[in-house]
Amino acid sequence: MQIGDLLRRGLAAGAAAGCLAAVWLLLITERFINQALAIEDARNAREAAAVAAKGNHVHHHDELVSHPQQVLFAVLALVVVGALVGLVFAVVYAAARGRLPGYHDRTKALALAGLAFFGVTFFPFVAIPGNPPAVGDPSTIEDRTLIYLGAMVLGVVLVLAAFALDKALQGTVDGGVRTALVLAFVVLAGVGLQLLIPNTPDTVQSRDFSLALNASPELIWNFRMASLGQFVVLWGALGAIFGALVGRKVPAVEARETVAA
Amino acid sequence: MTPTQLSAIRVPAWAWALLALAAFAVLFALQANDAVLGADKAMWLHELTHDARHALGVPCH
Numbered sequence: 001m002q003i004g005d006l007l008r009r010g011l012a013a014g015a016a017a018g019c020l021a022a023v024w025l026l027l028i029t030e031r032f033i034n035q036a037l038a039i040e041d042a043r044n045a046r047e048a049a050a051v052a053a054k055g056n057h058v059h060h061h062d063e064l065v066s067h068p069q070q071v072l073f074a075v076l077a078l079v080v081v082g083a084l085v086g087l088v089f090a091v092v093y094a095a096a097r098g099r100l101p102g103y104h105d106r107t108k109a110l111a112l113a114g115l116a117f118f119g120v121t122f123f124p125f126v127a128i129p130g131n132p133p134a135v136g137d138p139s140t141i142e143d144r145t146l147i148y149l150g151a152m153v154l155g156v157v158l159v160l161a162a163f164a165l166d167k168a169l170q171g172t173v174d175g176g177v178r179t180a181l182v183l184a185f186v187v188l189a190g191v192g193l194q195l196l197i198p199n200t201p202d203t204v205q206s207r208d209f210s211l212a213l214n215a216s217p218e219l220i221w222n223f224r225m226a227s228l229g230q231f232v233v234l235w236g237a238l239g240a241i242f243g244a245l246v247g248r249k250v251p252a253v254e255a256r257e258t259v260a261a
Numbered sequence: 262m263t264p265t266q267l268s269a270i271r272v273p274a275w276a277w278a279l280l281a282l283a284a285f286a287v288l289f290a291l292q293a294n295d296a297v298l299g300a301d302k303a304m305w306l307h308e309l310t311h312d313a314r315h316a317l318g319v320p321c322h
Contacts, residue, residue, distance in 0.1 A: 001270055002270065002271075003270060003271065003272055003273060003276050006270060007276070007279070025312075025313075025316050029316045030312070030316075033312055033315055033316070063308075064304065064305055064308045065305065065308040065309050065311070067312075069309065070308070070309060070310075070311045070312045071312055073309045073310060073312070073313065074310070074311075074312035074313035074316060077290060077291075077310050077313035078313060078316075078317075080290065081287055081290060081291070081313070081317070084283040084284075084286050084287050085283075085287065087279060087280065087283040088280050088283050088284055091272055091276050091277065091279065091280040092280070094269065094270035094271070094272045094276070095269055095270075095272050096269070097267055097268065097269045097270055098266065098267065098268045098269040099269075103266070103267070104267075105267065108267065121318075124318075125318060128320065129318065130315065130316075130317070130318025130319065130320075131315070131320075131321075132315060133311075133315060133321070133322065136320060136321055136322045137322070138322040141320055141321065141322070144320035145292055145319075145320050147320075148319065148320050223315075224318075226316075227315075227316055227317070227318050228318075230316060230317075231317075231318075250267075
C-alpha cells in the first residue's frame with residue numbers, strides 16, 4: 001500500500017460521499033434555503049416599494065445566476081469539494097494510520113472521519129454556526145470568515161493535542177484510564193477554547209424589519225440541523241467508503257509482502 | 262493471535278503539497294473567489310456557489 005493507492009481511493013470515496021451529501025442537500029437542506037430565499041425576496045420587494053414611494057426610480061438588476069442554477073451547481077460543488085476533502089483525508093490517513101484506534105483500515109478510517117467531523121465541522125459549528133440566507137450581515141463577512149477559519153484551525157490543534165497527550169501518558173497510565181483522561185482534556189480544553197473564540201459580530205435579526213421579513217428562530221435552527229446532518233453524511237460516507245476500499249486492498253498486498261520477506 | 266497494528270504509510274513531500282493545494286481549492290471555491298479570479302468572474306462564481314456555501318456552513322450574507 002502506497003500513497004498513490006490511498007490518494008486514488010480518497011478521491012473516489014470523497015466524490016461518492018459528496019454525491020450522498022448532495023442527495024441530502026436536495027431533499028432536506030434546500031427546503032430551508034428556499035424558505036429563507038422567500039424572506040429575502042419579500043425584503044427586497046419591500047425595499048423597492050419604499051424607494052418607489054419616495055418617487056425615485058427603482059433599479060431592477062437582473063439576477064447574475066438563477067436559483068435553479070445555484071442548486072445544480074451546489075450538487076456539482078459538493079461532489080468536487082467531497083473529492084478534494086477525500087484527497088486531504090487520504091494524506092492525513094497515511095500519516096496517522098499507525099496512531100488511529102482499531103486494528104483494521106475500516107475502523108481506522110471511520111475513526112479519522114469522526115475526528116475530522118469533530119475538528120473541522122462540529123468545533124467551528126459551535127463557535128460560529130452556519131446560517132440560511134437572509135440572516136448574515138454582509139458587512140461582517142470578513143470577520144465571520146476569520147472566526148470560522150480560526151475555529152477550524154483550533155479544532156485541528158485540539159485533536160492533535162489530544163493525540164500528543166495520549167502519547168505522553170503512554171507507559172504511565174493504562175488503556176481505559178488514559179482514554180478517560182484524554183477525553184476529559186478534550187472537553188475542558190474544547191470548552192475553554194470556545195470561550196476564547198470571539199462571538200459572531202452579527203446580532204442575528206438585528207435589522208429593523210417586521211418578523212415576516214426575518215428568518216424565524218425555527219428556520220435558523222432547522223437549517224443548522226440540516227447543514228450539520230449533511231456533514232454527518234459527508235464524513236460518515238467518506239470514512240466508511242474509504243475504509244472499505246482500502247481494507248479490501250490491504251490483506252492481499254500485505255500477505256504478498258510477508259511472503260516476499 | 263494478537264492483531265498486529267497497521268503502520269503509517271510514508272507521505273512524500275509532494276503529497277503534503279497536494280494536501281495544501283486541495284485545501285486551498287476548497288477555500289477558493291467556497292469563500293475566497295477573488296483570490297484567483299477578477300471581480301466579475303469572482304462575483305459570478307460567488308453567486309453560483311451560493312447554495313453550496315450556505316449548506317456547508319460557510320459564513321455568508
